[in-house]
Amino acid sequence: MKQHTLLHIAAIITLGLSACSKQLDEVNPNTKIAYSQINKNNLPLLINGAKLALTNNNSFYSYYGLQDIMSDDFQSLSYTTYESNNIASNDNTLGPVYKQPYQCIANANIAIRYAQQFPGDSSISAALGEALLLRAFSYMLLTESFGDVVIVNGGEDPKNRPARNPVAEVNQLIETDLKNAIDQLPVYTNALSASKQSAQLLLARFYLNRGRNDEALTMANNVISAGKFTLQSNFADIFKSSVNSPEAVYKINxxxxxxxxxxxxxxxxxxxxxxxxxxxxxxxxxxxxxxxxxxxxxxxxxxxxxxxxxxxxxxxxxxxxxxxxxxICRYSEAFLIVAEANARKGTVDVTTYNQLRSARNASTVNNADFATPAAFLAAIEQERRREFIGERLRWSDMQRFGKINTWLQSFGQPITHVLMPLPSREFFINPNLSQNADYSK
Structure with a gap:
């Protein structure tokens, strides 16, 4: 057991304002067409391009799990600087953590800009909703890794070199995007397409991490009461690309x-x-x-x-x-969010905790087994570790459960290393950026 920053604005505009090819879902199109040639029929391809941007060059796995390696869930001999919570700003693995979400945001911005020209058009509402969700999720990835990041709306002056926006501003954009996505998206049919429930679950996670427990409880209960999902014994199906598991709320292949x-x-x-x-x-x-x-x-x-x-x-x-x-999000998370949000509000209610454990063939408990809400929260934390190991949730959990400072100090690292450093190459692109505390450029 273990003891943006910003893409070059010109590149964003290249991806954005001219954005597409004969196959709009290619990340690096070789035959660009004008923004004016985007239409309602090919808009879904642009959404797919946003998804592919996250996974471009098959890099998603290489940064999806880095925070888990930083946490107490794993040890790694391959990622030693992440393991020791002392990442070098010139680490080659760090680049995609920053770059890929911004590529997704660039494509999502184009889709949003186009779709917003047709308010109330039900034929494109699903595409708009998924673009909003993907943009919100990408900013969640960025702020969780780097803290303050540059908000990119599309169409910026390529000569501009903006400073980083405060986390509070980025969080406001994330919340607004997810709320708007809920309004636009259809109910769940398939995990490969964004749904109202996927936006609600991501928003429940967002609220829980901000300590907004009443709102987290509402969103998580909305997912459960939708009646679109079931906890199942065939656990492995959740993670298979070709299976539409009733537990996978939203996934990206x-x-x-x-x-x-x-x-x-x-x-x-x-x-x-x-x-x-x-x-x-x-x-x-x-x-x-x-x-x-x-x-x-x-x-x-x-x-x-x-x-x-x-x-x-x-x-x-x-x-x-x-x-x-x-x-990206799955049904069991809603059950543990409900249990945790209630406990943080002072109520021990083991109902949803037991529902999940029963589905996993684990023993159940009674309310009386926990003398205090704090005791139940400790059990919930451990259950989240068992349920979500390897799924990029532990680092945020350690922060929420008050474990992160002691963890970093056990490695002799400052608590500011809860964040990663901005990649060093970004300072050549944008000299107005500032590095995160206790890291060098």
């Missing part, structure tokens, strides 16, 4: 590439026929906290890794597929 990419590559044990570096492994105490019959317990493999002499636990719940899949 990469382009088909190789079975040796995606999250199995980050967390896998490696070896013959197996994806993975074999150098990033789960906290053994966490793995041992699963009850023997818990279906989630079987998704760990105890073996030796590439450079590890002792047997350790590798996470195997992400399947090796030609099309790697990333579940």
């Amino acid at each position: 990469e382009t088909s590439i190789s079975t040796f990419y995606g999250l199995p590559n980050l967390y896998g044990q490696g070896g013959t026929g197996q994806a993975g570096f074999g150098n990033t492994f789960a906290d053994s105490n966490l793995v041992k906290s699963y009850e023997p019959a818990d279906i989630r317990r079987s998704y760990f493999v105890r073996t030796k890794g590439a450079s590890i002499l002792d047997s350790v636990y590798f996470l195997s719940k992400f399947p090796q597929e030609l099309t790697p899949s990333y579940v």
Whole structure:
């Protein structure tokens, strides 16, 4: 167990105002057409291009899990500076953490700009809603990693070199986008398309992390009461790209590439026929906290890794597929948000906590088992670790549960290292940027 910044504005305008090709869902179009040639029929392709921007060059897995490696859920011999919470600003892995969300935002901005010309047009409301959701999610990725970031609306002067917007301003944009997405999006039919429920669940997460528990409770309960999802025993299906699992609320698939990419590559044990570096492994105490019959317990493999002499636990719940899949939000999160929001409001109510544990074949509890809401919150925190390991939620959880400062100090790092440094290359592009505290440019 372990003891933007900004893309070059000109590049954004290239992606944005001229934005497309004969195949608008290509991230790097080779035949550009004018913004005026975007129409209602090809708008969904532009939305797909925004999704592909997040996963461009099959890079999503390489930055999706970095905060989990920084946390107490994993140890890694491959990402040592993240493991030690002391990231160098010139680290090659850091670039996509910053760059890819902004590429998604650039495409989403174009779609939003186009769709807003036709207020009330139901034929494009779903596309507008998904663009709003993707922009909000991208800014969530950026602020969680870097804190203050530049808000890009599209159409900026390419000679302008803006400073970073305060987190409060970015959070306001995220909240507004998700609220507007809820109004525009249809109810859930398929996890590969954004839905009203996916925007509600992301907003519930956003509110929970801001301490706005009443609002988090409302949004999470809306997802549960929609009647569109079910907790199921076939846990592995949630993470399969080709299965429309009733637990996956929203997911993004990469382009088909190789079975040796995606999250199995980050967390896998490696070896013959197996994806993975074999150098990033789960906290053994966490793995041992699963009850023997818990279906989630079987998704760990105890073996030796590439450079590890002792047997350790590798996470195997992400399947090796030609099309790697990333579940952005899933149904079980709503159940634990309800339990946590109630506890933070002073009420111990184990109903949704038990519903999730029953679905995972784990034992249930009674309200009387917890002397205080704080005791129940400790159980919820541990349940979130068991449920969401490897899904990029632990770092925010450690902050919300008051664990982050002690964790950073145990590595001899300042508490400001809760954030990553801005990539050093960004300061050559925009000299008006400032670096995060206790990092060098």
